[in-house]
Amino acid sequence: MKIDVLTLFPRMFEGPLTESIIGKAIERQLLDVTVMNFRDFSENKHRNVDDYPYGGGAGMLLTAQPIFGALDTIQAENPETKKRVILLDPAGVPFTQSVAEELAEEEHLVFICGHYEGYDERIRSLVTDEVSLGDYVLTGGELGAMVMIDATVRLLPEVLGNEESAKTDSHSTGLLEHPQYTRPADYRGMKVPDVLLSGNHKKIAEWQEKESLRRTYFRRPDMLEQLELTKEQKNWLAEIKSEEC
Template sequence: MKINILTLFPDMFEGPLTDSIIGKAAEKEIVKIETTNFRDFSDSKHKTVDDYPFGGGAGMLLKAQPIVDAITHIAQENPETKKRVILMDPAGKKYNQNLAEELAQEEHLVFICGHYEGYDERIKAHITDEISIGDFILTGGELSAMVIIDSVVRLLPEVLGNTLSNQTDSFSTGLLEHPQYTRPREFRGQEVPEVLLSGNHAKIAEWQDKESLRKTWIRRPDMLDKLDLTQKQKEWIQEFEVGN
């Protein structure tokens, strides 16, 4: 996968995208990530990238010209690949695991990180997606782009050591992930559930499914409305309700 990031602050990406799992993926050439300061594409004498909005209003808007020319430059450098050009925008589609899995299938992603009060609307003709990571405002699009890149890259083949890791993640199955334990068996009066020590894989799988459902029922009951529950899962929920 190729990822381009258009930003006024490329140094912000040095740590998060060069360390840990993402850094290792880049070392293995599973993903190639490049940052571009779109100020370099400004055609003004002083390399300005913002201006006052027509009609008045608070703050400054990012101009269309530097961003559009940066996108065009990337397209000309890589004409052979289809691109998803993603605008980080609080008004965009809310990000979730399904969208992460969709983006992980792409060959080339381009992220545009904004600042100030917004963008000149005319850049929208050059993008494919507007995405928000939540109903709140950040000082810029860099942090939200990092979140999306991290969630996408970890889904790429061979990035995670265990191929089952991303398949059993919370949200990937439609439920939150079940509780997990490691050594020691007893920690300050708290024991590992006996079933996990039994070696009976069928019973362990059933316990994991039930506890995943219980966790979702307690913490995110809204997620259950989107699922076609099995008869067994419906019985478990009745059991939870009785014991609550």
């Protein structure tokens, strides 16, 4: 995968792109990331990238020209690849695991990190997606881009050591992940559930699924509204609810 990031603060990406899973993916040439300061594309003699909005209003807007210039360069360098251009914007669709899964199928992603009060509306003509990290406002789009890149890259083939890890993550199955344990089996009187020590893989799988359902019911019941439960899951959920009585 090729990723380009347009930002006014390239140094913010130095840590996240050199450490952990993303850093290793770049080292193994599974991922190619270029961080570009779009101020370098400004044709203004002062290299300004913002200006006051027509009609008045608070704050400054990012001007269209530097962003258009940066994307022209990206297109010229990679004319053959189809690009998904993502605008980080509080008014965008919420970022979710399903969005990350969709982006992970793409060959080339471009993230535009905004700053100041907003964008010149003409910038939106360049983008394929407008995405928000959540219902709050950050100083700029950089942190949002880092989160989206991390969530997307870990889904790429061969990036994680165990391919099954991403498939069973919370939100990937529609449920939160079940509780997990490691050695020792008894720590300060807190014991690992017997079923996990039984070696009975069918019973273990059933326990894990039921505990995922339990955790989702108590912590994120809204997720269950979006999920079509099997008959067995419905029975388990009824048992879980009866335990509250």
